[in-house]
Amino acid sequence: QQPVQSPQAVILREGEDAVINCSSSKALYSVHWYRQKHGEAPVFLMILLKGGEQKGHDKISASFNEKKQQSSLYLTASQLSYSGTYFCGTQDNTDKLIFGTGTRLQVFP
């Protein structure tokens, strides 16, 4: 089942902060975050593992609440380059990721 992301879209000025949420109805082993710019492929940002380990981006942070099956991505002091569509990908007890509905982020000067 596809995880649900909120909000669907965010508009920011440079320097503002944003939070993107990802919620699943299934027990999760890990949550991945990817960013996709228009006309390009998704690019990896972070992995959050069950138990608290994180791998990835040093300027973007995220949290993973295993009990609630939720993850949040925190974008602070946003830059123009942050614009794009953000996807969470959730992993249960298999090797596959199920990607969320996506959140479109636009950062303006």
Added chain:
Amino acid sequence: DAGVIQSPRHEVTEMGQEVTLRCKPISGHDYLFWYRQTMMRGLELLIYFNNNVPIDDSGMPEDRFSAKMPNASFSTLKIQPSEPRDSAVYFCASSLAVAGYNEQFFGPGTRLTVL
């Protein structure tokens, strides 16, 4: 490394024709994934392989779709016969074992248009 390579980058074909999409994963990666992206359905997993063996093809929409991975450096996704509703961007991605704990590297995608 050149990253994941996909060909062709764009494909325009007519309904009923056979379409073959190709993917070369990153050398040394154990997992290969095929995704389809549309505005309506988002990014959907079609099938994935581990060590060239298909593990889960539950996302393959119909029997018209088939995928193979004859060796560690090559995979194909075939649609026969193609239909207009197959129009989408098809991505191939690869990762190291264990897939859930390692990032997926996506290829540039193939934009398929079926007229």
